[in-house]
Amino acid sequence: MTSLYRKWGRVVRYENGTTIRVEEAGEASDVEGVFEARPMLWEKGAQTRVSVPHHSVPQTGVPPPQTSGDLQQVESFVAQTLLSVHSCIVERLIVSAGISTHETNGVTWTEESLRVHLSLVKGRLRVLVDLASFDLDTIRSAAVALTRTGDPREAPPRVRLAQNVTAALLPALVGEIAIEQRGGGFDGRGLPIETRAVTADDPPNWYRPSYSIRPRRAWLNLRPLPFGSIDESMPQAVALLAPVIGTNLHVLCIDGDDVFPTELRAEHVAAVSGGEPAWYPYAAGSFGAEMML
Amino acid sequence: MTRESGARSRVSEIRPAAYGLNLPTSFAIVSRDESWQRGTMVESRLMHGHGRQRGNEIEAVDTCDERLANVCDAAADAARALVDTLPDAQVRMRVRAMREDDAESVETTITLRMHDVSIVTTPGDAHRDYELLRGLAGSKPSAKLAPLPIVWRNGSAAVLLHEAIGHAREHGAAEISWPAWLTVEAPLALRRETFRDVPLPRMTHLIARQSGAPFAPPRERIDIQLVAGGGYDPVTDVVTIEIAVSSVGAFTMQRTRSEIAASLAGAVGEPIRYPGVICSREGQQLYVASHAPVMLMDALP
Numbered sequence: 001m002t003s004l005y006r007k008w009g010r011v012v013r014y015e016n017g018t019t020i021r022v023e024e025a026g027e028a029s030d031v032e033g034v035f036e037a038r039p040m041l042w043e044k045g046a047q048t049r050v051s052v053p054h055h056s057v058p059q060t061g062v063p064p065p066q067t068s069g070d071l072q073q074v075e076s077f078v079a080q081t082l083l084s085v086h087s088c089i090v091e092r093l094i095v096s097a098g099i100s101t102h103e104t105n106g107v108t109w110t111e112e113s114l115r116v117h118l119s120l121v122k123g124r125l126r127v128l129v130d131l132a133s134f135d136l137d138t139i140r141s142a143a144v145a146l147t148r149t150g151d152p153r154e155a156p157p158r159v160r161l162a163q164n165v166t167a168a169l170l171p172a173l174v175g176e177i178a179i180e181q182r183g184g185g186f187d188g189r190g191l192p193i194e195t196r197a198v199t200a201d202d203p204p205n206w207y208r209p210s211y212s213i214r215p216r217r218a219w220l221n222l223r224p225l226p227f228g229s230i231d232e233s234m235p236q237a238v239a240l241l242a243p244v245i246g247t248n249l250h251v252l253c254i255d256g257d258d259v260f261p262t263e264l265r266a267e268h269v270a271a272v273s274g275g276e277p278a279w280y281p282y283a284a285g286s287f288g289a290e291m292m293l
Numbered sequence: 294m295t296r297e298s299g300a301r302s303r304v305s306e307i308r309p310a311a312y313g314l315n316l317p318t319s320f321a322i323v324s325r326d327e328s329w330q331r332g333t334m335v336e337s338r339l340m341h342g343h344g345r346q347r348g349n350e351i352e353a354v355d356t357c358d359e360r361l362a363n364v365c366d367a368a369a370d371a372a373r374a375l376v377d378t379l380p381d382a383q384v385r386m387r388v389r390a391m392r393e394d395d396a397e398s399v400e401t402t403i404t405l406r407m408h409d410v411s412i413v414t415t416p417g418d419a420h421r422d423y424e425l426l427r428g429l430a431g432s433k434p435s436a437k438l439a440p441l442p443i444v445w446r447n448g449s450a451a452v453l454l455h456e457a458i459g460h461a462r463e464h465g466a467a468e469i470s471w472p473a474w475l476t477v478e479a480p481l482a483l484r485r486e487t488f489r490d491v492p493l494p495r496m497t498h499l500i501a502r503q504s505g506a507p508f509a510p511p512r513e514r515i516d517i518q519l520v521a522g523g524g525y526d527p528v529t530d531v532v533t534i535e536i537a538v539s540s541v542g543a544f545t546m547q548r549t550r551s552e553i554a555a556s557l558a559g560a561v562g563e564p565i566r567y568p569g570v571i572c573s574r575e576g577q578q579l580y581v582a583s584h585a586p587v588m589l590m591d592a593l594p
Contacts, residue, residue: 015491015575016491017349018349018350018351018491019349019350019351020344020350020351020352020353020489020490020491021350021351021352021353022353022354022489023353023354023355024342024353024354024355024489025355026355033333033335034334034335034336034337035335035336035337036336036337036338037337037338037339038338038339039339039340039341039342039355039357091527091528092575121528124528124529125528126528212338212340214336
């Protein structure tokens with residue numbers, strides 16, 4: 001692989017009380033087994049006469065992506081978040097809004113991204129929230145559940161997993177349930193991401209989270225295929241208390257008026273909801289859909 | 294945390310104990326990061342940029358400071374020449390030339406990896422640590438893991454104390470009682486890995502010393518030689534240490550700070566330089582020079 005990859009990016013990030021605005025551009029190549037990455041001049045480039053469906057790309061030169069308005073957007077979300085979780089200790093809050101333009105293999109495309117990482121603490125429990133949208137409802141739910149939590153309990157025999165929980169679990173379920181790579185956009189080598197069944201074969205696409213990281217083959221944007229039926233009366237795991245390890249989950253669970261921490265082993269998935277899934281920034285992208293164990 | 298870069302530390306918390314620490318208004322960096330396998334370079338990264346702080350805001354751009362670039366390139370040339378003399382290891386060299394306000398510094402670290410065990414060293418100690426790694430990596434355990442006293446060799450107790458004392462201080466954890474014979478120097482400064490990062494209170498180095506705590510190694514014991522990584526959780530006050538090379542092989546230890554403090558039973562000799570701690574906090578990886586004497590820990594249940 002010898003193709004040059006270029007990226008221009010701007011991001012506004014709030015990190016635990018500090019706001020940082022980053023502007024950078026870089027390029028990478030992989031020639032005869034040697035991966036090289038380096039910054040480049042912002043104006044350098046670029047391909048012309050390239051257009052990508054669903055994205056706005058000027059016809060001459062690669063656009064310096066703009067972030068006007070992102071600072072206010074981030075600050076506003078941070079303020080709302082802190083207000084929503086005031087009953088807990090905010091151990092970590094990182095919120096970012098960014099835009100980047102990529103160019104490789106004759107293709108140019110632009111992506112916008114929102115990211116939230118929140119860690120809330122109550123006593124000796126820590127709730128982890130990772131989002132790709134400024135979704136206050138999920139944050140409020142996690143904070144309320146953490147505030148109301150009681151003593152740990154044994155895992156219920158049947159339990160539903162909320163979208164944000166299944167998204168973190170999904171990469172560990174490859175080979176256990178039917179999962180597809182949902183199509184759309186381009187991968188780290190400029191190849192189109194097509195909808196494909198996830199199999200044990202080498203993934204057709206490449207994951208490149210940064211210009212300075214060597215791309216690797218990966219299934220992107222995993223989506224569980226629906227089956228069975230969800231019993232809405234079952235307790236629901238609504239938040240992660242620790243990163244998922246294999247198929248082991250430490251979660252906050254709601255059963256009626258009770259909230260309790262519990263450990264789950266996701267060894268048998270009984271049903272996957274057919275509702276519209278939401279995308280989460282786990283692994284190389286993961287769509288969360290309600291599941292039942 | 295992995296073994297790829299020597300002993301690594303993963304921590305999670307914000308609550309920085311930053312008050313009273315000097316916060317530079319300007320930070321510039323040029324770094325080169327190269328990986329070598331069997332004498333061939335396989336990855337090369339150049340990074341440069343400048344962060345300017347105004348109150349609680351940082352403007353960060355990837356401009357290149359030519360003076361720092363020259364300093365970085367000169368140090369990288371020297372490091373490459375050194376890498377050529379370490380043929381049996383996978384090698385990663387990282388050179389960071391930095392300026393914080395008016396203070397310039399350059400730091401070269403070299404990560405050596407053999408048989409899935411790695412250490413982090415500096416140019417002055419690279420050959421000695423290379424030989425140490427050659428002798429230890431791939432060595433077979435001589436016994437099975439059992440609740441025996443533990444002797445921390447090669448300065449490895451510095452990793453334990455890095456987590457249990459250094460990171461706890463970074464997070465403003467409550468003080469606990471440590472043995473009177475133990476003193477630990479672990480000053481904090483606001484440090485960052487790149488121009489894109491928020492500076493955090495981090496250890497600059499750790500030196501543990503003992504006074505009047507002699508011990509005779511128990512006949513039945515575990516000898517720890519190299520550590521793969523560690524972590525301190527400020528919510529649970531639990532320290533995790535992953536042992537890479539010991540007389541019982543690789544294993545993981547998890548104890549509260551109080552349990553660790555109560556189990557330290559003695560130490561002998563001067564502080565020994567541990568070959569490397571790459572400390573990762575909030576995703577920022579920084580080198581922390583670490584030294585500790587040979588230390589004895591009571592058997593843990």
